[in-house]
Amino acid sequence: MELYSPLQRIITSLVLPKNLRNWQINQPLFDGRGRWIKEMTEDDKVIFKDKAQKYLEKFGYADANSW
Secondary structure (H helix, E strand, O other): OOOOOOHHHHHHHHHHHHHHHHHHHOOOOOOOOOOHHHHOOOHHHHHHHHHHHHHHHOOOOOOOOOO
């Protein structure tokens, strides 16, 4: 015996994403700006700066020594 009829499966596939999206857009906004300053260790910053500094500068996120 099937749990859902074909029509019920179609309705469910349309309703569940809509309900999920409604839930998502009603969540409070999260502002994580600056969180990395508290969470990255000095060693992490050195590694990240070595790997990503050129991209931070290229896309205007940071100057060479601004962080």
